[in-house]
Amino acid sequence: MFRHLRLAPLYMALCLGANAVVADGLEDLLNGDMRAMVLHEEPQEVPTVSFTDMDGEELTLAAFAGRYVLLNFWATWCAPCREEMPSLDRLQRALGGEAFAVVTVASGRNPPPAIRRFFEEEGVTDLPVYLDPRQAMARQMGVFGLPTTVLIDPEGREIGRLRGDADWAGAEALALIAALIGGEDG
Numbered sequence: 001m002f003r004h005l006r007l008a009p010l011y012m013a014l015c016l017g018a019n020a021v022v023a024d025g026l027e028d029l030l031n032g033d034m035r036a037m038v039l040h041e042e043p044q045e046v047p048t049v050s051f052t053d054m055d056g057e058e059l060t061l062a063a064f065a066g067r068y069v070l071l072n073f074w075a076t077w078c079a080p081c082r083e084e085m086p087s088l089d090r091l092q093r094a095l096g097g098e099a100f101a102v103v104t105v106a107s108g109r110n111p112p113p114a115i116r117r118f119f120e121e122e123g124v125t126d127l128p129v130y131l132d133p134r135q136a137m138a139r140q141m142g143v144f145g146l147p148t149t150v151l152i153d154p155e156g157r158e159i160g161r162l163r164g165d166a167d168w169a170g171a172e173a174l175a176l177i178a179a180l181i182g183g184e185d186g
Contacts (some may be wrong), residue, residue: 033166037176043157047140050140051105051132059130061156063138065100068123068180070153070168072104073138077113078146080165082122089124090176092170096126099181104170105130107138107146151180 030037050058061069072088074081085104092102104127106115115129132138141150144163151160168172 006175026176026179029172029179032170032172034162034172034176036164036166037151037160037162039160040158043153043155043159046152046156046158047170049137049140051130051137054129054131059105061152064103064152065156066154067098068100068154070100070102070177071150071152072102072105073132073141073143073146073148073150074104074108075108075146076110077119080116081147083128084147084165084168085118085124086122087167087169087173089122089126090172093126094169094174095177095181100177102127103130104128105132105137107132107143108135109133 009129028040029038037135048060048062050060052058061071070088070091072084074085086105088102096102106129110131110133114131119125119127119129129147138148141158143150147165149162149166150158151162153159
């Protein structure tokens with residue numbers, strides 16, 4: 001029984017070493033727009049707060065459990081959001097599936113007709129529309145400006161955050177997300 005306890009430090013070192021390699025690998029991918037991504041040393045718990053779809057149905061991030069999620073907070077009146085949204089749409093088209101999803105949440109007052117017009121004008125076709133009209137989710141997640149994008153692991157924990165806009169369909173973002181999902185079928 002005690003013989004296995006002697007091996008505990010070895011197992012712990014192997015585990016910590018493996019985690020460091022993964023973190024180092026991701027940090028090496030933070031180039032271009034992804035330089036603004038802040039990766040956490042340890043995954044952080046995400047508050048359980050609901051948001052709605054366009055039909056008013058409530059859901060939480062638990063609906064995306066088991067996938068990496070790129071959670072983007074945006075608004076129709078936000079100029080950087082307008083620049084960024086088409087690249088989020090292309091990212092979802094390229095890598096979205098069983099292992100990964102782009103989840104965009106309109107934060108604050110964003111009337112559904114304005115959202116539909118925004119998506120139409122920007123050519124966004126592959127992203128569902130989610131709403132956080134009272135900004136409860138944004139507040140609880142510490143979102144202080146738009147756009148803000150939060151990277152969430154399959155266990156529902158925050159592993160990184162990027163404040164401001166980025167080219168999510170650029171080579172750097174695609175490489176980061178592909179490294180995360182590890183070539184799993186998307």
